[in-house]
Structures are given as C-alpha cells and as structure tokens.
Amino acid sequence: MASVKFLVGSTYGNAQQVAEDAADQFEALGHQVKVISRPSIDDVLSEETDIFVLCAATIGEGEIPDNLLPFYQQLRDSLPTLAHLKYGVIALGDSSYDNFADGGRQINELMIELQAKQVQEMLIIDACETPDPEEAVTEWMGLLHQKI
Template sequence: MAKVKFLVGSTYGNAEQVADDAADQLANLGHQTQVYNRPTIDDVIAKDTEVLIICSATIGEGEIPDNLLPLYSQLRDQFPILAHVRYGVIALGDSSYDNFYDAGRQMDELMQELRAEAVQDMLVIDACETPDPEEAVSEWISALHLKI
C-alpha cells in the first residue's frame, strides 16, 4: 500500500474537512495517510513521498489559500524535479466566481512542470452544484485507490 500525503489549502475549513475524510477513506483501505494543513517543501521533497494529494479551495479572484501559498512559492522558486512522485488534485470552489477552481488548477500545472505523474484527473467540486462533496470525493478516492 502507498504512503499518501494530503497537502491542504483551506481558509474556512471545507478543504481541510474534505482532505481529512479522504485520508480516512484511504487509511481504511490500507494506505498510510497524513494530512498537512501547513505543508512545506520539506514535506513534498522528503524521500518517503510517494503520492501527494493536493486538496485546495480557491479564495478571492482565483488565489491559493494563505496556508498553501508558501509551499506553492517555494516549489516555484526551488523547482525540485518530482519525477518519482505521483499526485492528484481535489479543487474546491464556487462557480458563481469566474476563477472558481484556479488554486487547484495552478497547483496541478505546477506539479506537471515539476514532472510529477498525475494519477488521475483533477476532481473539481463546485459548491453551487455539490453542496455535500463527500460522495464525489468518495468515488474519486475509490478510483485513486485502485491506481496507487
């Protein structure tokens, strides 16, 4: 089974709750999980990093939340090649805003630039269409489990 690190970008706690639930689901399937609410570059480049799941809300006009922004900046500045890392992205947002899942999109693009391997397509959760994201996340995590 895989060691899965959840990197959370959350302002009001929704993304944190989604990450906690997803981590619990994967742990129940036999994976080793850890949730990082203030992730650092050391958490990402550690030798034990196998799978990263970035679970982020979007704030303002498409910005990355304050607790995830330092990691994003560190990764852009230091640009570590992560070819040995597999990843996935869960992007939360509200489609009544133009850039409603941009934080997730930006993190996904950065992971691709760092040559990490996407395990599956990004899950976009729109608060306008999915008031309770548990079912969507559960299905996405079940599919992820089969790939890691």
C-alpha cells in the same frame, strides 16, 4: 499499502474537511495517511511518500489559500524536478466566481511543469452544484486507490 500525504489549502475549513474524510477513507483501506495543513516544500522533496493528494480551495480572486501559498511559492521559486512524485488534485471552488477553482488549477499546472506524475485526473468540486462533496470524493478516492 501505500504512504499517502494530503496537503491542504483551506481558508474556511471545507478543503480541510474533504482531506480529513478522504484520509479516513484511505486509512480504512489499509494505507498509511497523513494530513498536512501547512505544507512546506520539504514534504514533497523526500522520497518516502508514495502519493500526494493536494486538496486546495480558491480564495480572493482565483488565489491559493494562505496556508498553501508558502508551499506553492517555494516550489515556484526553486523549481525542483518532482519526477519521483505521484499526485492527484482535489480543487474546491464556486462557479459563481470568475477564476473558478483556480487555486487547484494553479497547483496542478505547477506539478505538471515540475514533471510530477498525475495518477488521477483532477477532481473539481463546485460549491454551487455539490454542497456535499462526500460522494464525489469517495468515488474519486476509490479510483485513486485502484491506481496505487
């Protein structure tokens, strides 16, 4: 059993819903889960969590949603080493916008820069093509489950 935290960046609720559904799925597999809607840097600096799933939509012109922005900026400002941290990113966006899924991409790039270990390649959900992301998320979480 692993301890899994879902850190959410959501304006209109889609990413929040994806995180909650994914957490339910992981809980049913026997993992200990927590969904955090307003994450802070303290959530990732402690070593008590085995894996983080960053579930981030994009808002504005390629921006990170307001509820995830303090977390991003705190990390950006202090640049801690996150080599102890395993993570995956689910990025929600809409390819009809320029800067497609840039919120999740920015988070992922920062995690790489801070040396966190990406255990599963980023899942990008395009609202244009996948209005109901449940199947894609279930498949991705299944792959993640095999790696922890």
